[in-house]
Amino acid sequence: MSETRAWRTVLEHIETQLLDGALRPGDHLPGERALSAELGVGRSSVREALRVLEVLGLIRTQAGSGPSAGAVIIATPGGAMSALMRLQVAASGFPVADIVRTRLILESTVAGELAERLGREASEPIDLSAADRLLDAMDSPALAPAEFLALDAEFHLALAEASGNQVITATMAGLRSGIEGYALEGLAHLDDWQATSQRLRGEHRGIVAAIRAADASSARARTHDHISGYYAETSIHH
Amino acid sequence: MSETRAWRTVLEHIETQLLDGALRPGDHLPGERALSAELGVGRSSVREALRVLEVLGLIRTQAGSGPSAGAVIIATPGGAMSALMRLQVAASGFPVADIVRTRLILESTVAGELAERLGREASEPIDLSAADRLLDAMDSPALAPAEFLALDAEFHLALAEASGNQVITATMAGLRSGIEGYALEGLAHLDDWQATSQRLRGEHRGIVAAIRAADASSARARTHDHISGYYAETSIHH
DNA sequence: CGGCACTGTGTGGTCTGACCACATCTGGTA
DNA sequence: TACCAGATGTGGTCAGACCACACAGTGCCG
Structure with missing residues (x-):
């Protein structure tokens, strides 16, 4: 039973002190070398725990010495730890409906912001060339659903990247990868793939056109309709 | 560009492969020594990333050799997304400004939707009791900034949970954990913590009141102002 | 006397090399 | 064929060595 892994003991030691109140937010942790000696484990084990x-x-963590930035600082009250862990363990797959709704929020906003910024500031030009390129690529004749889907994903990500918000871009990439399978399955069961892909291509161009026209509300609405229509047609339900 | 901490490059490398599909659940990771050589970082850094x-x-992870238990195995069935988001936020270091902007979008929308739904459907009642409880908890006198911050985080998450969108809830949790340190630091340097905390508490109540009044646009605006005001005051910049 | 550059010290960040315990594979033996 | 001891390679851990950085003095110079 004493088989506990070394970094675990460090984690438990700190967690205990947090729950006891011996360590409170704002406090400094002992140095890595001190913890190592105190707990009888190697510094590398201490570091693995601290990294977690x-x-x-x-x-x-902050390198250097001195009071404000020397050691390691507890940044969150104790209960947060178990809460975070529970939350992350409980994440056994999100409902597709929630993913779609989140896409709607994020992408509509991005499209709207792009349009607004393009209308407002000419100082920092917005680069839509990547989106344009993908738009053209999607026009290739006889594109298989899977290939179209890949380009479509890139297109939507390109808009997010153009907005410059790395968090949204990354989140969208994550969401996308979470439903890729469903999306492909949906496309494969379509009655008339040709017609659908043509409509989707038109909607894409409409979105970009609205952005270029600096029409924020249109960009938002078109994006919203594009995404919700897509999932409605491909019968993707929760 | 060598600014990046070594263990982050490992994290990002694996994360990329996960998103690409190059690594799928059940696959074996290269050995620690192999990863170390491949990425040009020390084995200790690889281990810190793997521990996370x-x-x-x-x-x-499983010591020993052989096919079933030799290397490291991706154990995620696909629900890894929230973990991935947390990783991306906390580990790969997004600009704080982007995190804040994303919070603005997500939380404003959530507040607005809550208000709309509360006004529309009486069938499925919206449970705001958790938010109410946290509101009261935040009224405790002489609350330290760190304690207030923890309750504040729970409050905002409670609203997301009330909306029922698991993706948004998980994303917000990830974003939050990514900037907790900065947020605490900002509060610690405030001139008049008492006044600020009182204002924040008032804004919280205002948001909930707007939701209860089914006033979607007010809920959105109040949420937006609350968050952007908070980060403006605590001087959190990228 | 006041300010500024320099040096000393301790911290986290990283790498290297060395063990250990273990699971597996190998090959030889009964 | 059945079985068991060594070889092999893995993760788990440790110790020691640097480095860059942040700070606290210190002392020269204006």
């Missing part, structure tokens, strides 16, 4: 705590948002 | 992935439930 850091990624979980419980800790902030 | 393990705690996040994305990976299983």
